[in-house]
Amino acid sequence: MKVVTAAEMQEIDKKTIKEPGISGLVLMERAGLAVVSKIKKLFGRKKVIVVSGAGNNGGDGMVIARNLHNEGWDVEVFLTAMPEDLKGESLSQYKTALKSGVLIKPAEELIIHKASIFTRHSIIVDAILGIGLKKNVTGMLSEIINILNQSALPVISVDIPSGISSDNGQVMGNAVRAGYTVTFGLPKRGHFLHPGAEFSGKLFIEDIGFPKAMLGSEKPGVELLERDYLNRLIPVRKIYSHKGNYGHVLIIAGSRGKTGAALMAAEACLRTGAGLVTIGIPESLAEVFQSRVTEAMTLILPDNGDGTLSAKASGRILDFLKKRSDILAIGPGIGVTAGTRKLLRDLISNSESPMVIDADGINSLNGNRNVFAKAKAPLILTPHPGEMARLLKEAKSKDVAAVPKTFGIGLRDEIEKDRINTAISFAKETGTHLVLKGAPTIIAAPDGRAFINPTGNPGMAKGGTGDVLTGMISGFLAVCRNPLHSCILGVYMHGLAGDIGTSEIGENSLIATDIIDKIPAAFFSLKNNE
Numbered sequence: 001m002k003v004v005t006a007a008e009m010q011e012i013d014k015k016t017i018k019e020p021g022i023s024g025l026v027l028m029e030r031a032g033l034a035v036v037s038k039i040k041k042l043f044g045r046k047k048v049i050v051v052s053g054a055g056n057n058g059g060d061g062m063v064i065a066r067n068l069h070n071e072g073w074d075v076e077v078f079l080t081a082m083p084e085d086l087k088g089e090s091l092s093q094y095k096t097a098l099k100s101g102v103l104i105k106p107a108e109e110l111i112i113h114k115a116s117i118f119t120r121h122s123i124i125v126d127a128i129l130g131i132g133l134k135k136n137v138t139g140m141l142s143e144i145i146n147i148l149n150q151s152a153l154p155v156i157s158v159d160i161p162s163g164i165s166s167d168n169g170q171v172m173g174n175a176v177r178a179g180y181t182v183t184f185g186l187p188k189r190g191h192f193l194h195p196g197a198e199f200s201g202k203l204f205i206e207d208i209g210f211p212k213a214m215l216g217s218e219k220p221g222v223e224l225l226e227r228d229y230l231n232r233l234i235p236v237r238k239i240y241s242h243k244g245n246y247g248h249v250l251i252i253a254g255s256r257g258k259t260g261a262a263l264m265a266a267e268a269c270l271r272t273g274a275g276l277v278t279i280g281i282p283e284s285l286a287e288v289f290q291s292r293v294t295e296a297m298t299l300i301l302p303d304n305g306d307g308t309l310s311a312k313a314s315g316r317i318l319d320f321l322k323k324r325s326d327i328l329a330i331g332p333g334i335g336v337t338a339g340t341r342k343l344l345r346d347l348i349s350n351s352e353s354p355m356v357i358d359a360d361g362i363n364s365l366n367g368n369r370n371v372f373a374k375a376k377a378p379l380i381l382t383p384h385p386g387e388m389a390r391l392l393k394e395a396k397s398k399d400v401a402a403v404p405k406t407f408g409i410g411l412r413d414e415i416e417k418d419r420i421n422t423a424i425s426f427a428k429e430t431g432t433h434l435v436l437k438g439a440p441t442i443i444a445a446p447d448g449r450a451f452i453n454p455t456g457n458p459g460m461a462k463g464g465t466g467d468v469l470t471g472m473i474s475g476f477l478a479v480c481r482n483p484l485h486s487c488i489l490g491v492y493m494h495g496l497a498g499d500i501g502t503s504e505i506g507e508n509s510l511i512a513t514d515i516i517d518k519i520p521a522a523f524f525s526l527k528n529n530e
Helices: 006-018 024-043 056-070 088-099 107-112 114-119 139-149 196-200 227-233 259-272 283-290 313-323 338-350 370-374 385-392 411-417 419-430 465-480 483-505 512-517 519-527
Strands: 048-052 075-079 103-106 123-127 155-158 180-184 202-206 222-224 248-252 276-282 297-301 327-330 355-357 379-381 433-436 442-444 450-452
Touching: 006 024, 024 056, 024 088, 024 123, 024 155, 024 180, 024 202, 048 056, 048 107, 056 075, 056 088, 056 123, 056 155, 075 107, 088 103, 103 107, 107 114, 107 139, 227 483, 227 519, 248 259, 248 313, 248 465, 259 276, 259 283, 259 465, 259 512, 259 519, 276 283, 276 313, 283 297, 297 313, 313 338, 327 338, 327 465, 338 355, 338 370, 355 465, 379 483, 385 411, 385 419, 411 419, 419 433, 419 442, 419 450, 433 483, 442 483, 465 483, 465 512, 483 512, 483 519, 512 519
Parallel strands: 048 075, 048 123, 075 103, 123 155, 155 180, 180 202, 222 450, 248 276, 248 327, 276 297, 327 355, 355 379, 379 433
Antiparallel strands: 433 442, 442 450
């Protein structure tokens, strides 16, 4: 499903009015009726407060109030603007509501008499500000939002909670905390990006008559991953096949004190479907690994005598890839040393096998993005925001158009405020596939497409879960050989396995190996649409 910005949705609105000739009033009426229908299903007959603003969102509120009033509901509207400031469809809906007998009062009364008003009502409809918000909420509007948030009454927001940026989910000064949000046509980015996702509550996406051709544009954009799409991507294993048909992944991982990272990545890779997995390990740790590896194999690599890989390992790795392996994954637990820095540069420049780079592999790049231009095969990078900040630390604003201009201290926070644009810009600039981990994880492709992952939970914020993800993406890459599909499958299934694990043992107790254990259940869940 497409996920749009305010500008993209407004363009769909304009085209709908201009081309099929559906008027703005008709769209507004349908939007209001969609919210009315949802209120009836959620609450039954209740006493309702509608808080309406000056724009189209307020017009939707007037439609909601009028239709509930006509059905005999007890409705009061509190208008945050002066009636003489209303224009267009909003003014028309205001006049129609008045003529229909709807009680409309200035919002100041809500501020003055809030205690008595909330005592005699049961539901609040937030129709103050819509998706076009461009400046921070201040003054009386901020005060009203505070009052609504303190009321303890359930709030249903129209299109998006007032005060939330529809483009990046940030709080614009102050915002309504809704229990439910009803949006129209397509969801907005702010519904899924934090903190907007938390403020939106349960999201409902309603069809109000936008042409399907406009909603399903082929233009590269942002999409929400859905089960049906994921089901189509999962490779079917043929009856007549053998382990060689499902790829051989070489995982370069682990160092002294971090052997678990390699073992978890390897097991997750096998659980995901790879035919063969070999772990490339530092020579001085060979005995430690040999005693713990079962299904995977090992490749002994030169090290520096301290349990970290030597740059000399690149020759042996490249030879192994050329003769025996299809996919290279590197980074979990390898440490960051002069040796790993040179090793990464050599492998990116010379490997003809697709690579998945994570954790210390990313950190070993030391912000050197120029090396990506030398790659001979597809690259997948899987940074969390801290690692992403290190990738960008040498960036200039001219290099990545939408990456925040404030670098260094605070860059991680800036990335979190604009996850989608940061990921898209980086992937396009570097020609890589980027998995920006977090809440939510964003997958970006070199062609400008991006995907929002809906699976996963806070219980997965534990050491080792990233190693598991590296293994899963590598496993899917071995089987399907499509970098984008591998990222999508790996990220979605990783989160789904985490959700299944959490449902059984809770967020506090979930650990990385629980996610590995639940990979089979994730496959069954997806297949059976559970």
